Amino acid sequence: MLTYNIESRGNIPIYVHLYNCIKSDIIKGVIKPDEKLPSKRNLAEHLKVSIMTVQNAYMQLLSEGYIYSRVKSGYFAEALEGNNYTADYKKTEIQDTPPNNDEYFIDFCENSISIDKFPFSVLAKQMREVLCEYSSELLRKIPNSGALKLRKAISDFLYQFRGMSVSPEQVIIGAGTEYLYGLLVKLLGKDKIYAVEDPGYKKIAEIYKSENVICRHIGLDKYGISSKELNNSDADIVHISPSHHFPTGIVMPIKRRQELLSWANDKADRYIIEDDYDSEFRFIGKAIPTMQSIDTKGKVIYINTFSKTISPSIRISYMVLPYNLLTKFKEELGFYSCTVSSFEQYTLAGFIENGYFERHINRMRKEYKLKRDFIIKTIKSSIPRGRAEILEENSGLHFIMKLKTDMSDKEIVYRAKINGIKISCLSQYCFKQDNIGKSMVIINYSGINIEFAQKAIDILARIIS
Amino acid sequence: MLTYNIESRGNIPIYVHLYNCIKSDIIKGVIKPDEKLPSKRNLAEHLKVSIMTVQNAYMQLLSEGYIYSRVKSGYFAEALEGNNYTADYKKTEIQDTPPNNDEYFIDFCENSISIDKFPFSVLAKQMREVLCEYSSELLRKIPNSGALKLRKAISDFLYQFRGMSVSPEQVIIGAGTEYLYGLLVKLLGKDKIYAVEDPGYKKIAEIYKSENVICRHIGLDKYGISSKELNNSDADIVHISPSHHFPTGIVMPIKRRQELLSWANDKADRYIIEDDYDSEFRFIGKAIPTMQSIDTKGKVIYINTFSKTISPSIRISYMVLPYNLLTKFKEELGFYSCTVSSFEQYTLAGFIENGYFERHINRMRKEYKLKRDFIIKTIKSSIPRGRAEILEENSGLHFIMKLKTDMSDKEIVYRAKINGIKISCLSQYCFKQDNIGKSMVIINYSGINIEFAQKAIDILARIIS
Numbered sequence: 001m002l003t004y005n006i007e008s009r010g011n012i013p014i015y016v017h018l019y020n021c022i023k024s025d026i027i028k029g030v031i032k033p034d035e036k037l038p039s040k041r042n043l044a045e046h047l048k049v050s051i052m053t054v055q056n057a058y059m060q061l062l063s064e065g066y067i068y069s070r071v072k073s074g075y076f077a078e079a080l081e082g083n084n085y086t087a088d089y090k091k092t093e094i095q096d097t098p099p100n101n102d103e104y105f106i107d108f109c110e111n112s113i114s115i116d117k118f119p120f121s122v123l124a125k126q127m128r129e130v131l132c133e134y135s136s137e138l139l140r141k142i143p144n145s146g147a148l149k150l151r152k153a154i155s156d157f158l159y160q161f162r163g164m165s166v167s168p169e170q171v172i173i174g175a176g177t178e179y180l181y182g183l184l185v186k187l188l189g190k191d192k193i194y195a196v197e198d199p200g201y202k203k204i205a206e207i208y209k210s211e212n213v214i215c216r217h218i219g220l221d222k223y224g225i226s227s228k229e230l231n232n233s234d235a236d237i238v239h240i241s242p243s244h245h246f247p248t249g250i251v252m253p254i255k256r257r258q259e260l261l262s263w264a265n266d267k268a269d270r271y272i273i274e275d276d277y278d279s280e281f282r283f284i285g286k287a288i289p290t291m292q293s294i295d296t297k298g299k300v301i302y303i304n305t306f307s308k309t310i311s312p313s314i315r316i317s318y319m320v321l322p323y324n325l326l327t328k329f330k331e332e333l334g335f336y337s338c339t340v341s342s343f344e345q346y347t348l349a350g351f352i353e354n355g356y357f358e359r360h361i362n363r364m365r366k367e368y369k370l371k372r373d374f375i376i377k378t379i380k381s382s383i384p385r386g387r388a389e390i391l392e393e394n395s396g397l398h399f400i401m402k403l404k405t406d407m408s409d410k411e412i413v414y415r416a417k418i419n420g421i422k423i424s425c426l427s428q429y430c431f432k433q434d435n436i437g438k439s440m441v442i443i444n445y446s447g448i449n450i451e452f453a454q455k456a457i458d459i460l461a462r463i464i465s
Numbered sequence: 466m467l468t469y470n471i472e473s474r475g476n477i478p479i480y481v482h483l484y485n486c487i488k489s490d491i492i493k494g495v496i497k498p499d500e501k502l503p504s505k506r507n508l509a510e511h512l513k514v515s516i517m518t519v520q521n522a523y524m525q526l527l528s529e530g531y532i533y534s535r536v537k538s539g540y541f542a543e544a545l546e547g548n549n550y551t552a553d554y555k556k557t558e559i560q561d562t563p564p565n566n567d568e569y570f571i572d573f574c575e576n577s578i579s580i581d582k583f584p585f586s587v588l589a590k591q592m593r594e595v596l597c598e599y600s601s602e603l604l605r606k607i608p609n610s611g612a613l614k615l616r617k618a619i620s621d622f623l624y625q626f627r628g629m630s631v632s633p634e635q636v637i638i639g640a641g642t643e644y645l646y647g648l649l650v651k652l653l654g655k656d657k658i659y660a661v662e663d664p665g666y667k668k669i670a671e672i673y674k675s676e677n678v679i680c681r682h683i684g685l686d687k688y689g690i691s692s693k694e695l696n697n698s699d700a701d702i703v704h705i706s707p708s709h710h711f712p713t714g715i716v717m718p719i720k721r722r723q724e725l726l727s728w729a730n731d732k733a734d735r736y737i738i739e740d741d742y743d744s745e746f747r748f749i750g751k752a753i754p755t756m757q758s759i760d761t762k763g764k765v766i767y768i769n770t771f772s773k774t775i776s777p778s779i780r781i782s783y784m785v786l787p788y789n790l791l792t793k794f795k796e797e798l799g800f801y802s803c804t805v806s807s808f809e810q811y812t813l814a815g816f817i818e819n820g821y822f823e824r825h826i827n828r829m830r831k832e833y834k835l836k837r838d839f840i841i842k843t844i845k846s847s848i849p850r851g852r853a854e855i856l857e858e859n860s861g862l863h864f865i866m867k868l869k870t871d872m873s874d875k876e877i878v879y880r881a882k883i884n885g886i887k888i889s890c891l892s893q894y895c896f897k898q899d900n901i902g903k904s905m906v907i908i909n910y911s912g913i914n915i916e917f918a919q920k921a922i923d924i925l926a927r928i929i930s
Contacts, residue, residue, distance in 0.1 A: 016751055060750040063858070065688075065718020081723045115604035124596045127808075131589045139580035139776035175640040175780070175804035182647060190677045206800055212655045212677075223530070253530020258546045285525040286481060311604035313807035315640070335671055339640035339804055342778035343592075393528070 001038055001046050002031075014049055015056035022057065026066050026077045033079030037067060106456045107422040111246075111397055112447030115311050117367055122356050123310075123347070130346045138342050146173025146318070146338050147345040153352040154318055161358070162279075164293045164302070170320050172329070175339035177275070177305045177317040178207055183336070184301065184319070185211045187329055188237055188271060195235035197225050199429035201246045204239055204275075217431035220245070224252035227259035237271050238263075243279035243288050244396035247429050247442040251393045257291050264299035271325075276304045280361045282395045283369045298322030306348065308397075309361060316340050316348055368397060368446060375445050375453050382454070383461045397446035400426065403439040405464040412441065415463045421456050466503055466511050467496075479514055480521035487522065491531050491542045498544030502532060571921045572887040576711075576862055577912030580776050582832050587821050588775075588812070595811045603807050611638025611783070611803050612810040618817040619783055626823070627744075629758045629767070631785050637794070640780045640804035642740070642770045643672055648801070649766065649784070650676045652794055653702055653736060660700035662690050664894035666711045669704055669740075682896035685710070689717035692724035702736050703728075708744035708753050709861035712894050712907040716858045722756050729764035736790075741769045745826045747860040748834045763787030771813065773862075774826060781805050781813055833862060833911060840910050840918050847919070848926045862911035865891065868904040870929040877906065880928045886921050 002022065009017035025031045037043070040058060044051040058075055061067045067075045130138070145151065151168035158164040174180040185194075185208070194208045198217035208215040218229045218238070225240055238260065242252035264270040274291045282288065292302040305317035321329055338345075351357050376390055379401060392399035405412070409425035416423045426440035441460075467487065474482035490496045502508070505523060509516040523540055526532045532540045595603070610616065616633035623629040639645040650659075650673070659673045663682035673680040683694045683703070690705055703725065707717035729735040739756045747753065757767040770782035786794055803810075816822050841855050844866060857864035870877070874890035881888045891905035906925075 019751075056750060063716055063750060064753055065720050065722075078718070078720050080720060081727060112606070115601060118601065118604055120601040120604065124600075127596060128593065131592060135589075136580060136583065136585040139583055139585065139778055141577070141777040175644070176802050178801055179640070179644065179804055186675050186677075203800060210651050210798060210801075212651075251528055253543070255530050255543050255545055257530075262546060285521060285528060286484075288529055307802075312606040312802075313604055315802070315804050315806045333675065335668060336643055336675075337641055337772075337777075337780070339644055339780050341780045341806075341809055344806055344809065 002043060004047065006047055006049060015053045015060070018047070018049070018053060018057040019060045022061060023064075023066050026061075026080065031077045033077055035077045036073070037075040037077065039074055103417070103420065104422040105420040106448055106452045108441075108443050108445070108448065108456075109422050109424045110447050111444040112312060113308060113397070114364070114367060114371075114446060117364060118311060119356065119360060123351060126350045126354070126356065127343075127347050130343060130350060134342075134346055138346070140342070142338055142342045142345065144334055144336060144338050145169070146171065146340065147342055147349065150345040150349040150352075151318075153349040157352055157357070158302075158320070162276075162287065162290055162293065164290055164320070166292075166302075166320050170323070170326060172319050172321060173338055173340055173345060174317055174319070175315040176307065177277070177303055178203070179339055180303055180317055180319050181207045181273075182211060183333060184273065184303075185213055186333055187325060189269075192236040192269065193234050195225075195230060195233060195238040197240060197245060198431045199247060199426055200431075201241075202429060205431070208239075219432065220248060220250065222250065223256040224250045225256075225260070227256060227263060230260070230263055236267070236269050237273060239273040239275060241275045241277060242291055243276050244282075244393065246277075246396075247398060247400065247424075247426055249391065249393050249396060249399055251288055251395060254294075257294065261291070261295060261297075261299060265297055270299065272300045274300050274302050276302060277308055278396045279304075280309055281365055281368055281397055283365065283372070284394045288395075292320060295322070298324040301325070309357070309364070310348075310351075314344070314348075316344060371445055371448075371450060372399070374450060375443065375457075378453055378457045382457045384465070387461075387464060391440075398442055398444045401441045401443050402437075403441060403464050405439055407439070407464065409438060412439070412463065416460065419459045419463070421459060423460075467508060469512065471512055471514060480518045480525070483512070483514070483518060483522040484525045487526060488529075488531050491526075492545065496542045498542055500542045501538075502540040502542065504539055568882070568885065569887040570885040571913055571917045573906075573908050573910070573913065573921075574887050574889045575912050576909040577777060578773060578862070579829070579832060579836075579911060582829060583776060584821065584825060587825075588816060591815045591819070591821065592808075592812050595808060595815060599807075599811055603811070605807070607803055607807045607810065609799055609801060609803050610634070611636065611805065612807055612814065615810040615814040615817075616783075618814040622817055622822070623785070627741075627752065627755055627758065629755055629785070631757075631767075635785050635788070635791060637784050637786060638803055638805055638810060639782055639784070641772065642742070642768055642782045643668070644804055645768060645782055645784050646672045646738075647676060648798060649738065649768075650678055651798055652790060654734075657701040657734065658699050660690075660695060660698060660703040662705060662710060663896045664712060664891055665896075666706075667894060670896070673704075684897065685713060685715065687715065688721040689715045690721075690725070692721060692728060695725070695728055701732075701734050702738060704738040704740060706740045706742060707756055708741050709747075709858065711742075711861075712863060712865065712889075712891055714856065714858050714861060714864055716753055716860060719759075722759065726756070726760060726762075726764060730762055735764065737765045739765050739767045741767060742773055743861045744769075745774055746830055746833055746862055748830065748837070749859045753860075757785060760787070763789040766790070774822070774829070775813075775816075779809070779813075781809060836910055836913075836915060837864070839915060840908065840922075843918055843922045847922045849930070852926075852929060856905075863907055863909040866906045866908050867902075868906060868929050870904055872904070872929065874903060877904065877928065881925065884924045884928070886924060888925075 004021040006014060040051050040054040044054045066078055068078055069075050150173060151171040154171050155166050155168045158166050190213050193214045195216045195218045196205045198219050205215055216233050216235050219226050224245060230238060242257060244251060260272055264272050276290060279287060290302060292300040302320040306314050379388055387404045389402040391402055409427045413423060424442050426437045469486040471479060505516050505519040509519045531543055533543055534540050616636040619636050620631050620633045623631050655678050658679045660681045660683045661670045663684050670680055681698050681700050684691050689710060695703060707722060709716060725737060729737050741755060744752060755767060757765040767785040771779050844853055852869045854867040855864060856867055874892045878888060889907050891902050
């Protein structure tokens with residue numbers, strides 16, 4: 001008869017202990033395949049436990065398939081393969097450490113934003129209001145395209161501040177632009193050929209590649225992506241940032257926008273993805289109108305994010321689909337649940353509706369302009385005339401500092417690095433060698449600590465002199 | 466000279482009005498391509514506005530590319546293509562309505578959860594605490610795999626309640642399982658062949674198809690997915706729910722689990738995706754151990770969600786990668802930003818750490834058991850003996866009611882529908898015809914209103930009699 005020490009079980013229930021013992025014996029082969037187990041009554045008497053305890057242990061073994069039952073005959077051990085399937089229950093240690101940036105005192109590569117200027121208390125107030133107002137309503141499933149309240153707030157915002165006439169139903173909410181790019185590839189087709197800007201924001205090409213679609217790198221001239229090169233390519237979809245290109249800062253003029261729209265209009269399956277990621281930060285005049293607003297044939301998919309305007313930890317982005325794609329989207333991808341929780345969507349909707357978002361953008365625009373002006377002034381006063389030229393368009397959170405030096409870009413980056421400065425050059429964002437502009441340093445200034453700017457520029461001046 | 470009515474501009478700034486007028490004239494061709502614009506001074510005098518106003522209007526036209534400048538010659542109108550690119554600014558009406566379910570008084574198809582039983586006030590308290598404790602820290606970018614605090618909480622939870630020894634670094638947080646499936650396809654390969662259960666949860670096959678990978682439908686026997694059929698297929702990856710299969714409710718016995726592990730161990734690129742979506746709701750005995758916990762060779766990817774246990778509006782899921790896939794994941798997909806906001810992650814981490822999650826699960830398990838017992842009792846007392854058989858495994862949020870009737874499944878569903886009852890049959894979840902079990906009605910009971918259960922069962926009894 002099976003004999004186990006019931007006393008040695010510690011804190012666990014008797015039936016679990018008994019289940020563990022029998023399971024272990026079946027695994028080890030102590031109880032042979034198809035061997036009959038003692039009847040519940042007999043085992044209970046033998047172990048001095050209740051029949052219910054044995055019953056519970058047998059039921060658990062039965063549910064997990066360690067034993068089987070035969071009507072009127074009782075329970076038998078299952079014949080199992082091998083015995084090396086009990087996992088190693090050692091608890092491994094956490095090895096998760098944030099990337100080490102200690103070697104740098106200033107970082108001109110990270111296009112992070114100034115989160116210390118964000119009115120967190122206002123957002124927190126909005127969050128508390130949403131908690132009170134909606135209460136357990138927040139637990140209800142929201143439409144797959146996103147909460148209507150937020151889509152309406154975005155539609156109104158786009159109308160007032162970007163001159164875009166967009167119905168809330170055209171707005172699709174998603175957890176970050178990277179997720180939305182993935183949805184777009186599914187919508188437009190994996191068999192399509194996607195074109196990206198060269199130079200350009202590297203992550204976009206990486207995402208298309210990880211989506212396993214063919215990706216062409218189209219060169220730029222001074223007006224942005226080359227429409228000639230695009231026309232000569234086999235691309236179906238082009239992904240661009242006409243408001244403010246990264247990293248060159250080019251604002252695409254209306255003529256080039258028209259050329260791209262003509263290109264898209266030429267074939268039914270051609271589309272333009274307009275990535276408007278930092279259009280909110282234009283420092284002079286009014287915002288540049290979007291391509292979406294001059295597209296009359298449903299060829300432009302507009303995409304934008306709140307990660308750049310509120311905080312990178314807020315994972316809310318959206319895209320605006322033309323009507324001709326909306327039906328297809330609903331039919332083919334409408335089953336995908338929305339990736340943003342209802343609470344965050346209602347909070348953001350309130351934040352926009354109550355005017356907080358607009359006020360924040362306006363405040364940040366001034367902040368960033370001051371920061372940018374300060375850095376440009378520092379560069380002009382610290383680097384001898386003729387050795388550094390600023391290329392910028394009064395827009396966005398980065399500009400280019402063109403240096404006059406014989407050093408290779410690699411050397412510039414390396415020398416800056418050993419002096420504690422993290423910089424990147426335009427050449428690092430180029431895919432094709434012939435698109436490279438030399439000695440063009442990208443200055444991402446939005447996230448830097450301004451106190452270290454003078455020191456950093458002084459060092460850069462010394463490096464290139 | 467250009468003449469515009471400056472008075473009629475309404476509320477907009479003079480320079481914007483002037484910019485609009487000139488832009489419109491260039492678009493319409495009133496100002497010809499390459500026509501020289503008046504000098505700023507002359508136009509200012511002519512229109513009785515300041516030079517600065519004209520300057521601002523010209524600068525905006527210049528940034529958008531409607532005009533160009535020539536050194537020492539002034540400004541000229543750009544030659545634009547056509548003129549049909551001003552968008553139709555009509556504001557379309559909202560057409561977003563929730564799906565109409567008015568025709569049903571009870572819905573046995575929706576596997577929603579009882580959100581009214583969720584301790585919303587506890588969650589709200591946790592949210593307020595996170596707001597106070599973290600404050601603007603919440604705006605900081607979190608690691609792409611998710612907040613360490615949440616990954617640690619999940620790792621501890623899995624250790625205590627699922628007997629799984631998992632390091633926090635193996636845990637990847639994502640906005641919903643659907644998003645994680647997409648990541649997995651990228652990780653394991655688009656060239657791989659994916660196998661799903663037939664019958665099975667339809668959305669899983671839909672997602673693999675929308676990811677454009679080959680998807681095989683493998684039949685089930687009484688132990689779950691057929692290992693024989695799987696062995697005879699060309700599948701590389703198998704996606705299963707061994708704890709509680711939908712819709713059959715099968716709990717996979719240890720022997721079949723071993724067979725599947727053997728299958729996976731046979732080739733280097735084979736993996737098992739263990740979808741543990743409602744394992745928390747087992748009503749008798751202890752939870753069934755996961756396949757992940759008996760996998761010694763890094764072949765099982767465990768995946769679970771909080772949408773089923775907390776609320777469908779909470780978009781937080783996670784997967785546990787074996788170490789051999791972790792490096793590949795970091796290298797190839799590590800650049801994808803986390804899709805869940807920091808606030809939600811810290812809130813959930815606190816909710817788990819403080820024991821609220823466990824208490825909620827325990828409470829809901831009792832709730833669901835009562836609901837299930839009530840419905841089963843109602844069925845047994847209202848449908849004549851021999852005409853309805855309950856097939857269930859004391860687990861999960863659904864069971865099968867096998868009816869004895871000559872009616873086709875289509876007819877059962879239709880007759881229920883015209884009587885206001887939404888039901889589905891097992892056959893609706895089958896891909897291959899020969900896998901169909903007839904007259905098996907799926908009872909998803911977690912989200913139904915119990916008050917209508919008696920009426921619904923009475924009607925079903927009448928329909929089949």
